[in-house]
Amino acid sequence: MHRIIDHINGALARPGVRAALFLLFLLQGCTEEKQPVVTLGAQASVQNALVWVAKEQGIFAQEGVEVKIKPYPSGKRALEGMLRGEVELAVMAETPLAIAAPAHPRLRIFATLGKSDNNICVLARRDRGVVRPEDLRGKRIATQRGSAVHFFLSSFLLQAGLRRDQVELRFLEVEELAEAFARGEVDAISMRDPVLERAEQMAGDGRSIRLCSPGLYTKTYNLVGWREFSGRHPEAMERILRALSRAALMVREEPRAALAVMEKRLQIVPERLQQIWSNVNFRLTLNQALLLSLREELRWAVSAGLLGPGVLEPGRLPDFLAMVETAPLQKVLPEAVGLIGVEEKNP
Incomplete structure (x- = not known):
């Protein structure tokens, strides 16, 4: 056993063997893909x-x-x-x-x-007379254009028996929806949390109602x-x-x-x-x-x-x-x- 170890140590002592092992180590490292x-x-x-x-x-x-x-x-x-x-x-x-x-x-x-x-709801102004989906007729509703909340709103209005021309649809950026609702610039918004919660808090207690439809979309x-x-x-x-x-x-x-x-x-x-x-x-x-x-x-x-x-x-x-x-x-x-x-x- 000692003789085998001596042979290994002797081989490692040769400069050519050490260089070859070092090169092999470098090549092995190069084969691993560098992750972006x-x-x-x-x-x-x-x-x-x-x-x-x-x-x-x-x-x-x-x-x-x-x-x-x-x-x-x-x-x-x-x-x-x-x-x-x-x-x-x-x-x-x-x-x-x-x-x-x-x-x-x-x-x-x-x-x-x-x-x-059950991720998206319509948040409506209770103080504007909205307590059920049908009450959205003639109201100003805001949402983000060409998005899931827009598609949900279309499905929600259809379920409520309302056509597109029976509501006033407005498109705003996500960051603008809660403020527009709280200031009363729109009567309802189609959105998800945390925007809905922020709009509720800004509007004040008792002034808003969530109209949701689990399973609709x-x-x-x-x-x-x-x-x-x-x-x-x-x-x-x-x-x-x-x-x-x-x-x-x-x-x-x-x-x-x-x-x-x-x-x-x-x-x-x-x-x-x-x-x-x-x-x-x-x-x-x-x-x-x-x-x-x-x-x-x-x-x-x-x-x-x-x-x-x-x-x-x-x-x-x-x-x-x-x-x-x-x-x-x-x-x-x-x-x-x-x-x-x-x-x-x-x-």
């Missing part, structure tokens, strides 16, 4: 909790990827930021994505991070980027999805720790936070329901005049299945992918 710093746009909201939990709890870092999050007032604005080149990935509802799809066929959906069917939260991103950085994409999957597990198994992250970031009343939290299903998926929603909401956008002239050929919708990049999620969480036609798309 990924910029991700996201709204600071309960619905986007997976992104913030993965960041604040160090899960992205544990998976070996550096993610810098750029906050936006809404998912629509995060998409607009990505289109301007401010971020590489963004989290958004399916509505602005459907509207952007015809003009931007290189957009890709990498995962749905969660969904909720299911909003999804989707991780979206350019087609080229996953092609250039396949390993980074998989690490991001793995981190988000771990964050989803943490939300389910350690909800208090996850809630603490969002309570600190949003500074929202704990009772309200818990209520919003209970309405969101945090789970990574890519399923057929997403494609159906994208098609339905693009048809609505066309009928509402939200697309510019010539953007979409009459009677022809984009191939939304082609916009779903299933390969990264299939590697990380294969059971999460359930799309008809995926076998043909990704042989």
Whole structure:
């Protein structure tokens, strides 16, 4: 045994052997892909909790990827930021994505991070005589144009038996909605928390009423980027999805720790936070329901005049299945992918 060790020590003492081993060490290091710093746009909201939990709890870092999050007032604005080149990935509802799809066929959906069917409400001025949906007739209602809250409002009015021309619709930026409501410039707003809570507080006790319709509309939260991103950085994409999957597990198994992250970031009343939290299903998926929603909401956008002239050929919708990049999620969480036609798309 001592003789073997002596032979090894003797070999290591030779300059040529030491140089060869050093070169081998360097080459091994060079084979490891240097992970990029990924910029991700996201709204600071309960619905986007997976992104913030993965960041604040160090899960992205544990998976070996550096993610810098750029906050936006809404998912629509995060998409607009990505289109301007401010971020590489963004989290958004399916509505602005459907509207952007015809003009931007290189957009890709990498995962749905969660969904909720009771996330958006109409907040109305009780002191203006609104106590039920039908009372919105002739009222001034504000929302963010071409977004999930706009689509919900259209569905809500239809459910209440009201046509578009029977209300006065106004479009404002997200940051303007609570103030406009509190000042009485509009009679109602279609929005989600924390904007709704801020508007209620600014308007004063007893002056507003929430009109909600659970189950009317299911909003999804989707991780979206350019087609080229996953092609250039396949390993980074998989690490991001793995981190988000771990964050989803943490939300389910350690909800208090996850809630603490969002309570600190949003500074929202704990009772309200818990209520919003209970309405969101945090789970990574890519399923057929997403494609159906994208098609339905693009048809609505066309009928509402939200697309510019010539953007979409009459009677022809984009191939939304082609916009779903299933390969990264299939590697990380294969059971999460359930799309008809995926076998043909990704042989």
